[in-house]
Amino acid sequence: MTPELLAALALARREQRPVVLATKLPSGEQLLLPDPQAGAALNEAAERALATDRSDTVSISGAAYFLHVHNTPLRMVVVGAVHIAQALVPMAAQLGLAVVVVDPRRAFASAERFPNVTISTDWPDEALDALRPDRRTAIVTLTHDPKLDDPALDRALRSPALYIAALGSRRTHAARLARLRALGHDEASLARIRGPAGLNIEAVTAPEIALSILAEFVAVHRGAALARKPPVAAEKAGQAA
DSSP states (O other), X not given: OOHHHHHHHHHHHHTTOOEEEEEEETTOOEEEESOGGGOHHHHHHHHHHHHHTOXXXXXXXXXXXXXXXXXXXOEEEEEOOSHHHHHHHHHHHHTTOEEEEEOSOTTTSOTTTSTTOEEEOSXXXXXXXXXXXXXXXXXXXXXXXXXXXXXXXXXXXXXXOSEEEEXXXXXXXXXXXXXXXXXXXXXXXXXXXXXXXXXXXXOOSHHHHHHHHHHHHHHHHHTOGGGOOOOOOHHHHTTOO
16 A cells, blocks of 8 residues: 555544545555546445445456445434433444434433443534534434424434434324424435334333344344335324324
8 A cells, every 4th residue: 555545544534534445456556435536437336335334346347346445433323311322322332333422411411321421411403513423323312302302303314314213102203203394304304214213123121122223223224124114104103102
């Protein structure tokens, strides 16, 4: 690797910018993608590698390239320092996610309840503005309080976040969608919200609910078929509690 390429890779890491190091085989010629001069096919292959988070060898116009993915860290923003969050946060950390707990209620969002975890006591919209969610970010709202959940979801939907989920019953979710629709979000945008959050595993306890949420996140992140369930339509959501 040339010093110039090494410096460019280091800069991308500092800026938390996802890139792909492409090595042409067998010559060893390298370049950092995306690069406008690399051609559309190679840049598109790099984009797919970043999306799947998998390094692999691809063939472009008869040439072989090894694409080494250098992605930004996966993050999970948990809105609501509630008891389910206390189960969710350590599980998420074990999956390698950088976790931030957001809750302006300082009695809930404390180091005693969430040791060794980044905590923001800003209001959720302000916190998300500062965190700048990207396509490697999951956002999960847990409070059931529209004053906290709605601003977070509004900001989440205006971002390219990978996974957006909200806890609550189907009836609660239908009312939530109506409020977000009033804020200007269309149906395609609202369909990004996984609500009720988590896979349907009949979870009851806080750890089980946390497990269902993380299982759904992993499925979305990895592109598993079970994550491709159709979203709950607002009119159907109002029919069930």
